[in-house]
Amino acid sequence: MPVTLQDVAAAAGVSQATAARALNNYGSVSAGAKERVLKAAADLGYETNHVAQALRSGNTRTVNFLPGNIGAPFFARIAHILSGTLEEAGYVLAVSSSYEQVERERSIIESMRARMSPGLIVAPAHRDLHEHLQRLQQRGTAVVAIDRSLAERGIDSITVDNYALGADAAAHLIALGHRTLGLIYDSDDIGSTPDRVRGAAEAIRAAGGTVVAIQAGTDLEMATTRICERLALSSSEPTALIPMDALMTEATIAAIRQLDLRIRTDLSLVAVDDHSLARLLDPPLTVMAQPVDQIGEDAARLMIQRLEGERTDEVVDLRHRAELIVRGSTALRN
Amino acid sequence: MPVTLQDVAAAAGVSQATAARALNNYGSVSAGAKERVLKAAADLGYETNHVAQALRSGNTRTVNFLPGNIGAPFFARIAHILSGTLEEAGYVLAVSSSYEQVERERSIIESMRARMSPGLIVAPAHRDLHEHLQRLQQRGTAVVAIDRSLAERGIDSITVDNYALGADAAAHLIALGHRTLGLIYDSDDIGSTPDRVRGAAEAIRAAGGTVVAIQAGTDLEMATTRICERLALSSSEPTALIPMDALMTEATIAAIRQLDLRIRTDLSLVAVDDHSLARLLDPPLTVMAQPVDQIGEDAARLMIQRLEGERTDEVVDLRHRAELIVRGSTALRN
DNA sequence: CTGTTAGCGCTTTCAT
DNA sequence: ATGAAAGCGCTAACAG
Numbered sequence: 070m071p072v073t074l075q076d077v078a079a080a081a082g083v084s085q086a087t088a089a090r091a092l093n094n095y096g097s098v099s100a101g102a103k104e105r106v107l108k109a110a111a112d113l114g115y116e117t118n119h120v121a122q123a124l125r126s127g128n129t130r131t132v133n134f135l136p137g138n139i140g141a142p143f144f145a146r147i148a149h150i151l152s153g154t155l156e157e158a159g160y161v162l163a164v165s166s167s168y169e170q171v172e173r174e175r176s177i178i179e180s181m182r183a184r185m186s187p188g189l190i191v192a193p194a195h196r197d198l199h200e201h202l203q204r205l206q207q208r209g210t211a212v213v214a215i216d217r218s219l220a221e222r223g224i225d226s227i228t229v230d231n232y233a234l235g236a237d238a239a240a241h242l243i244a245l246g247h248r249t250l251g252l253i254y255d256s257d258d259i260g261s262t263p264d265r266v267r268g269a270a271e272a273i274r275a276a277g278g279t280v281v282a283i284q285a286g287t288d289l290e291m292a293t294t295r296i297c298e299r300l301a302l303s304s305s306e307p308t309a310l311i312p313m314d315a316l317m318t319e320a321t322i323a324a325i326r327q328l329d330l331r332i333r334t335d336l337s338l339v340a341v342d343d344h345s346l347a348r349l350l351d352p353p354l355t356v357m358a359q360p361v362d363q364i365g366e367d368a369a370r371l372m373i374q375r376l377e378g379e380r381t382d383e384v385v386d387l388r389h390r391a392e393l394i395v396r397g398s399t400a401l402r403n
Numbered sequence: 404m405p406v407t408l409q410d411v412a413a414a415a416g417v418s419q420a421t422a423a424r425a426l427n428n429y430g431s432v433s434a435g436a437k438e439r440v441l442k443a444a445a446d447l448g449y450e451t452n453h454v455a456q457a458l459r460s461g462n463t464r465t466v467n468f469l470p471g472n473i474g475a476p477f478f479a480r481i482a483h484i485l486s487g488t489l490e491e492a493g494y495v496l497a498v499s500s501s502y503e504q505v506e507r508e509r510s511i512i513e514s515m516r517a518r519m520s521p522g523l524i525v526a527p528a529h530r531d532l533h534e535h536l537q538r539l540q541q542r543g544t545a546v547v548a549i550d551r552s553l554a555e556r557g558i559d560s561i562t563v564d565n566y567a568l569g570a571d572a573a574a575h576l577i578a579l580g581h582r583t584l585g586l587i588y589d590s591d592d593i594g595s596t597p598d599r600v601r602g603a604a605e606a607i608r609a610a611g612g613t614v615v616a617i618q619a620g621t622d623l624e625m626a627t628t629r630i631c632e633r634l635a636l637s638s639s640e641p642t643a644l645i646p647m648d649a650l651m652t653e654a655t656i657a658a659i660r661q662l663d664l665r666i667r668t669d670l671s672l673v674a675v676d677d678h679s680l681a682r683l684l685d686p687p688l689t690v691m692a693q694p695v696d697q698i699g700e701d702a703a704r705l706m707i708q709r710l711e712g713e714r715t716d717e718v719v720d721l722r723h724r725a726e727l728i729v730r731g732s733t734a735l736r737n
Numbered sequence: 738c739t740g741t742t743a744g745c746g747c748t749t750t751c752a753t
Numbered sequence: 754a755t756g757a758a759a760g761c762g763c764t765a766a767c768a769g
Contacts, residue, residue: 073762084740089764096765097738119518120463121762124454124745131497140483142476149474152499156511161518163465163497165486177490184453184495315679322683345649346680349656407746418756423748430749431754455746458761 072113080109092117123185131161132188132372133181136216137169137260142315143342143361144192147215150365151190158373160188167191169260171198178205188372192216196258199224211375213368217261220386225375227367229359230388231261235268235311237393238339238357239276242309246402247337248278251307253296253317255287262313265341269311281307285320292320297327308402309337315344322350337399341391352397360389406449414443426451457519465495466522466706467515470550471503471594476649477676477695478526481549484699485524492707494522501525503594505532512539522706526550530592533558545709547702551595554720559709561701561721563693565595568725569602569645572673572691575727576643577610580736581671585615585641587630587651593621596647599675603645615641619654626654631661642736643671649678656684671733675725686731694723 078088083102090096091106092115098106109115123129132155136144152162163186167174174194178201181189188211193199199222206212206224218226235252242250250273254262270280283299285292300306312321318340325332332338333352340347343358367387374380412422417436424430425440426449432440443449457463466489470478486496497520501508508528512535515523522545527533533556540546540558552560569586576584586603588596604614617633619626634640646655652674659666666672667686674681677692701721708714 071762074764075762085763086741086765087739090739093764099738102739116513116517118458118762119514120454120458121745122764124452124458124747124761125763125765127745129454138483139486140476140480142479145476145479145482146474148479148482148498149472149500152473156499161497161514162499163495164482165490165496166483179450180453180495183450319679319683326683326685344680345653346678346684349653349660350680350683351660351685405746408748409746419747420749420757421755424755427748433754436754452746455761456748458745458763459747459749461761 071118072115073118074115076113077106077110077115080113081105127185128187129185130159131163131184131186132190132376133177133186134162134164134190135167135174135177136164136192137194138166139164140166142344143216143359146361147365147368150362151369154366154369155373160373160376167194169194171195171201175201178202181205182208182210187211188376189213190215190368190372193219211372213372213375215364215368218386218388220384223384225371225385227364227371227385227387228389229261229364229391231264232268233388234341234357234359234391235265235270235313236272237268237391238265238311238341239269239272241339241355241393241395241399242311242337243273243276243278245309245337245399247307247309248276248402249281249305249307249309250278251281251283251300251310252313253283253285253310253321254313255285255292255317257284259287260314265313279305279307281305285317287316289316289320289323292317293323293327296320296324300324300328300330307336309339309399311339311341313341315340315342318342318354332398333400337402339393339399343394348396350398355396355399356394357391358394359391363389405452406447407452408449410447411440411444411449414447415439461519462521463519464493465497465518465520466524466710467511467520468496468498468524469501469508469511470498470526471528472500473498474500476678477550477693480695481699481702484696485703488700488703489707494707494710501528503528505529505535509535512536515539516542516544521545522710523547524549524702524706527553545706547706547709549698549702552720552722554718557718559705559719561698561705561719562723563595563698563725564722565598566602567722568675568691568693569599569604569647570606571602571725571727572599572645572675573603573606573610575673575689575729575733576645576671577607577612579643579671579733581641581643582610582612582736583615583639583641583643584612585617585634585644586647587617587619587644587655588647589619589621589626589651591618594648599647613639613641615639619651621650623650623654623657626651627657627661630654630658634658634662634664641670643673643733645673645675647675649674649676652676652688666732667734671736673727673733677728682730684732689730689733690728691725692728693725697723 091103214226312318347354425437548560646652681688
């Protein structure tokens with residue numbers, strides 16, 4: 070039913086080969102032939118069949134995006150940028166959530182291979198389990214990691230410098246006179262938080278301050294309870310807090326409220342990740358904002374360059390700096 | 404280089420046809436042959452080539468999702484559900500943002516056709532310009548609309564009842580004794596807001612109340628300014644406000660703060676769309692929560708049924724009810 | 738500059 | 754139950 074290249078060629082009175090050359094302008098075609106082909110294609114309403122093209126040429130022009138959860142704001146915004154940039158270059162973006170499970174990551178990668186996807190942009194589910202990603206790359210798929218660097222493993226990576234993020238957050242508080250800082254994180258070995266914690270802790274110690282580490286777990290309610298306990302019991306009470314991700318920020322604010330303390334007056338707070346509502350909290354949150362759009366843009370561009378063979382140099386390891394946005398939740402220590 | 408069906412067939416000492424039958428269990432294959440084929444496939448590490456399969460069978464098992472902006476929380480969460488549910492059924496989800504522009508919607512639909520995608524889940528960019536969607540459906544692609552119903556145009560739709568949403572929000576406020584309600588929205592003819600505004604307005608009038616319509620525009624700052632003006636000048640001051648989407652909520656809260664008024668005490672507020680931070684605002688926001696996951700789940704299931712031919716009945720028009728979650732931003736009129 | 742010829746890897750009649 | 758053969762629609766050598 071659909072119009073094929075063959076139909077166009079017949080209508081234009083040329084061979085399929087010539088029609089293909091005219092349509093995709095490569096090789097050489099006489100002006101006359103080209104014109105007739107283009108006209109025939111337009112008249113018949115011809116549309117390239119990308120599937121046939123892909124099978125024959127071995128290139129599906131589809132890039133996969135595999136974050137932990139495509140529904141999370143950080144990854145969703147990246148997906149938006151990725152799809153826009155890739156589309157301009159003629160690629161399509163396919164997405165899945167890995168749920169931070171290596172097993173799912175693996176199975177999705179298999180299905181990618183079956184679908185001949187030439188590129189994968191992934192937020193690796195695990196720091197150490199990445200042989201499947203390396204193997205994928207060795208077999209010829211372009212792989213770009215975001216959020217967690219795998220550059221040491223030979224995989225292009227676009228991340229934010231989480232160590233610096235932690236250090237910068239701490240430095241801000243230290244500059245305000247705080248000396249005992251509470252670092253609030255879910256668990257010891259998940260995602261980007263360990264680096265953030267290390268960065269903050271070292272900055273605090275270097276300034277002669279005291280680190281109060283609060284490992285609160287990954288569940289909102291439990292985390293709130295734990296933070297409450299620690300805040301209430303602590304003999305060396307922190308005067309400032311750094312919750313290391315969005316969930317911890319929620320738990321921390323909830324805890325502060327339960328204890329009837331006030332942000333800024335009783336406790337300074339630097340959160341991670343900006344958010345439209347962060348500005349509307351009372352007081353508005355001082356945050357470390359990750360350059361989300363930048364990461365998406367870079368990842369897409371790098372991917373395109375790798376796929377087009379415009380770039381064949383060593384593995385790229387871009388670390389962006391998070392930006393401190395000072396608003397109202399941090400104040401001089403009183 | 405990659406292992407093909409041919410290799411497997413050869414290794415198992417059968418024809419390609421038999422190998423295919425064994426691998427995809429259809430037709431009839433003797434137990435012995437089947438076993439040998441399966442073993443050969445496993446030994447050689449055979450993986451189906453979906454592209455070839457798609458070209459030959461005409462089914463790519465790829466569903467496209469085309470929201471206004473995949474980076475927006477509402478759509479991102481839906482994407483997450485969609486990809487999970489579709490994957491279980493062996494489909495892949497491809498996404499793009501239409502930027503609410505019909506033109507982009509059209510061009511993406513073309514590229515879908517070229518890629519032989521059998522299904523589209525779309526948040527229509529426009530209420531009236533939808534012939535391209537109808538045409539797509541007529542040509543055999545399964546189309547499901549979300550967020551805005553196109554059921555009258557013959558396209559399956561899963562939406563929330565925005566009229567009821569507006570009415571329910573207003574009813575809550577009316578029950579609290581409010582009589583003059585401010586309805587805050589960006590513009591007259593964008594997305595789901597007109598229905599919400601109508602629903603709220605009619606509920607208010609039916610209760611003998613007064614509607615203060617505040618059309619604030621689509622830009623956050625400008626909207627804030629306009630809301631400030633209207634709130635300050637209005638001779639018949641509203642005692643409660645309903646901002647009709649997330650952006651309007653932000654603008655409204657900013658405006659209230661600028662005017663040094665207090666939510667709940669001076670003005671009651673019902674926002675649309677729940678949000679983890681809504682609970683952390685002071686006071687926590689009373690909201691109309693849309694059943695996001697439900698919509699995603701329904702859209703995916705319906706799409707699968709249509710694609711598998713398990714459902715061939717009339718056009719589906721599912722309207723979910725948004726849920727009122729009462730928190731602290733609404734109070735009895737004083 | 739253009740046509741012919743082979744397939745890409747798979748499914749699907751149609752015989753056997 | 755199985756095999757042979759014919760493509761799906763396109764690209765890419767290779768001739769001419």
